[in-house]
Amino acid sequence: MGRHSLPDQYGAGGSDPRPRARRRSVAIATVLVLTVAGGTAAAVQSGLLSFGASCQEDAVRLKVAASPDVVPALRAAAERARDDSLTSDGRCVDVTVTARDSSKVADTLLAGRKSDAQVWVPDSQVWVERVSADTGATEVTPVGSFASSPVGVAVVPRAAKSLGWPRKTYSWIELAGATLRDDALRLGAADPARSATGLLALTRLTTAAGAVEGGDTQAAAMMKTLSQRTSDSDTQVLDTLPRDASGTEQGNPKRNQALILSEQAVFAYNTADGGDGLDLFYPKDGSPRLDFPYTLVDQAVLTTDESRAALRFVNYLRKPEQRKLLHSYGFRTSDDQVDAAVVTRAGGSKPQPYAKAAVRPASQTALQEALGTWTITVQSARITTVVDASSSMSEEVTSDGQSRMDVTKASLLQALATFTPDDEIGLWDFSTKLDGDKDYRVLVPTERLGSAQGNGTQRDRLTAAFSGLTPVPNGATGLYDTTLAAYKSAVSSYAKGKFNALVVLTDGVNQDPGSISRGALISRLRQLTDPDRPVPLIMIAVGPDADRTEATQIATATGGSGQEVTDPSQIHEVILKAIVAAGAEGSGTR
The missing domain is CATH 3.40.190.10 (Periplasmic binding protein-like II)
Incomplete structure (x- = not known):
């Protein structure tokens, strides 16, 4: 928890069920004794001495954004904390709880926007982990759970x-x-x-x-x-x-x-x-x-009083009296004892x-794969995959001698297995001058996976094509011309009612001196983009020589995203993650 520590011993005992008037009498009597003994300074420091009517006038005010299902219980606990004069370092803790859908708060934090709440209580650690995994998101710090x-x-x-x-x-x-x-x-x-x-x-x-x-x-x-x-x-x-x-x-x-x-x-x-x-x-x-993780939001900008008060309140929620309160709202507070x-x-x-x-x-991988499969299952997809076949893809990347291309192919086959017969998938590869003066070639046109192709199906044809991908000896990376041609094709063949996307994988930067410039490419992509016929470009930078920043600049011109993987075996996970993000953006859920 860094610079913030737990509240002092007096604050830890702030939950007293006796009437407030009696507590005040006891406090005054204690102060008199301490004063006679010459201990006034110690009394003030410990928070026992109050120069005023109510410690609420100088309370530490906490705003909590919580999942709607737990809000009634948290509001009841906050009200009880006020009645108990719950304190942190001698100051009352005043908690205000607001109902906010967990997914909407997560979207706000993922966008890097500030929250008006110091504490976030989503219904699941799923949301916290999703925000934490994004380096551009607002920082969140979970400090444990109090209910499940x-x-x-x-x-x-x-x-x-x-x-x-x-x-x-x-x-x-x-x-x-x-x-x-x-x-x-x-x-x-x-x-x-x-x-x-x-x-x-x-x-x-x-x-x-x-x-x-x-x-x-x-x-x-x-x-x-x-x-x-x-x-x-x-x-x-x-x-x-x-x-x-x-x-x-x-x-x-x-x-x-x-x-x-x-x-x-x-x-x-x-x-x-x-x-x-x-x-x-x-x-x-x-x-x-x-599991309702109690989470500090943007901890670096919280004051010490706010952080300590936030910790004080979550510890209060774990006390026996508040556990009973949580039970009365239908929550569990222990994995070992079920009410x-x-x-x-x-x-x-x-x-x-x-x-x-x-x-x-569930692991983040399992969650992402399930959500990715859901996205492409509930809305059939039309996706063309474009794979770098330059000579650098032959570089060995595993201890058993597998090349970057070998690992990429295996990961692409894993991704292919998540699509249904109604999904339309195609495959291009690119290097330089693969087809006359063209840097790219169409290996398998984009068709339904369940459609008949010769003696098999489109899925069979793609499986063979993915397995047969081979780096071109001495081939360079013709990235810009290929990206523009593939995007033009994807836009022109847009399938209404499906999730349309273009996926480009590259392990390097553009090496074709005769190609369009990056600035011109981005400009042309923006011109081709149609909000009524969205085709997000998902550009994945694979390996140390690829440029994530450039990939992001190019992809965002279409409403897509730039991704980066250091391990090619992660490609299928990244594709699913990007599809989920792009699909959510297109449906207005992000």
């Missing part, structure tokens, strides 16, 4: 009974599969691009699907079905349930009978509903958890494995 809530599948009672609740248990794949088999049992979720609940569940589904033969196809089918029943937020997805809790609106195709929700969201729904509520399935292969009352009111019951330990947090 597992993610499961909430079902209206009639449908839950048909699935054997509570005695029958399901894995994530089995639960999703049940909704695919039975059209009357419709599953809804919040958009994984905007909701940690949706993303964590999606990652569990894709991870489980990847472990079985044919799982990728099964996962794509589930995503396609689920995408038709997503809402922008966890709050909005609750509005898709039948209007009566029993789920009798079976004939209404717009209503869902099952939802991916956190335990706390179901608790809040059931306790506010007054009807039969929802039953909750806890998947037997483990539930991911929302049975919380589970029951959330629709849980034995033998559902509600006390099962939380699954290990």
Whole structure:
């Protein structure tokens, strides 16, 4: 935590449940004793002595931006802290809590903009890690969690009974599969691009699907079905349930009978509903958890008083009295001890494995791949990939003698596996004078992966072409002319209703002295860009000789992004990350 330390001993004892008047009497008596003993200075320094009516007049004021689901509990805790005269270094801590969607706060911080809050409490560490991974983002410093809530599948009672609740248990794949088999049992979720609940569940589904033969196809089918029943937020997805809790609106195709929700969201729904509520399935292969990380925002600009008060408040939230308060709002405060009352009111019951330990947090790679697959599954893609084939791609980059091209090909094949038969993918390569005076050549025209091509499909043809990529001996890097030609082609063949993009991978800078200049290239790209027909350019600088700054300058002229990888095996991850970012930008979610 650097220069900021925990509050002093007096501040640590600031949570006193006795009436305020009695506390003041005790404080005055203590001051008199200290004064008689000649200890007035010590009393003032410790915060026991107050020259005024209320310490709130000189309070340290904290603004907390929090996920909407945890706001009622935090506001109740903040009010209790005022009643308890919670102090930090002798000054009252005055906390104001504002509801802010986690994804929207993350977008603000990713843009490097300042926040009006000193503390951010998103619903998941997912958002904090996303912001922390971006060097251009506002700094965030997580200092731990004070609450959690597992993610499961909430079902209206009639449908839950048909699935054997509570005695029958399901894995994530089995639960999703049940909704695919039975059209009357419709599953809804919040958009994984905007909701940690949706993303964590999606990652569990894709991870489980990847472990079985044919799982990728099964996962794509589930995503396609689920995408038709997503809402922008966890709050909005609750509005898709039948209007009566029993789920009798079976004939209404717009209503869902099952939802991916956190335990706390179901608790809040059931306790506010007054009807039969929802039953909750806890998947037997483990539930991911929302963990509500308490996070300092732009810590370097916080005053010492603000930092110490922020730490004081989170420590206050972890005290037994505040844990009970959090339980009353449906949150868990311990992984080892589960409050049975919380589970029951959330629709849980034995033998559902509600006390099962939380699954290990998904890696950033797994989360990114799940979100990337979601993006290109729910909206079919048209992407042309352009790969540098200059001689520098033959440089060995692994201990077992693999070249940069070898590792690049393997990573591209991994990326190809995430696309569906409806996606359109093509491949070019480039060096200098590969096709007469042209620096580039079209190896596989951009077509649907499922379309027939000779004795196989477009996917088979691309797999062979990716595998056959070979560096050109003594070939230089004809980057500028190639980029312009490929972008012209991508714009002219724009497919309406699909996510269109151009991906260019290069391990160097332009080496063709007869090509267009960089300034002229950027100008031409801007002229070709059409907001109504967006084709973002994703330019990936591979290896130490590539120029990330130049890649960014060129790509941003189209609304795309410049990326950098030092290890070519990371290319497929970077492609997915860039697709997610570009897709979100195009849909207005970023």
